[in-house]
Amino acid sequence: MESLWEILSVFLLSTVKFVFGAVPMALSLGFSFFETVTVTSLGGFTGVTFFVLMSNKLVSYLKKRKAHQHHQDQPAKKIFTRKNKIIVKVKKRYGLPGIALLTPLLFSIPIGCFIAVRYFKNKQQILFYMFGAILFWSVFISSFKLVFR
Secondary structure, eight states, rough: OHHHHHHHHHHHHHOOOIIIHHHHHHHTTTTTHHHHHHHHHHHHHHHHHHHHHHHHHOOOOHHHHHHSSSSSOOOOOOHHHHHHHHHHHHHHHHHHHHHHHHHHSSHHHHHHHHHHHOOOOOOHHHHHHHHHHHHHHHHHHHHHHHOOO
C-alpha cells in the first residue's frame, strides 16, 4: 500500500488534472491498476461535484465583475479562439456526452464542468456523464500498465 501522502497527492491532482496528470502520476508511483482506478476516479468525482456545484456562483461573480468593469452601453466584443470553436462544434455535434468525454482528456476538470454547466442545465445529467467519462479514462489509461508490463 502506498503512503498516505502519495494517495492524497494523486487524489488532489485528480480533482483538477486527470489524464495527463493524476493517472500517470499514480502509475509512476507504483500504484496497482485497481489502486490507480480507485484513487483517481474518486478524486475526479470529487472535483466534478465541486466544480459543477460552484460553476453557477462563478458565472454570476464573473458577470458582476464584467458589468462593473464595462459600462452596460458598451457590449464587450466576443473573441472566438480555436478552443472556443472546438467547444461549440463538440456541443452541437455530440452534446453533453461529447463534452464529458473530452473533459478529462483535453480540458481540465474545472473548465469542462464550467462548459457543461454553461450549455446544459440538468446538473444530475452533467454529473452522470462526467462520472462516466472519468471512470472510462481512468480504466483506459490505467490498463496500459496491465498491457505494457
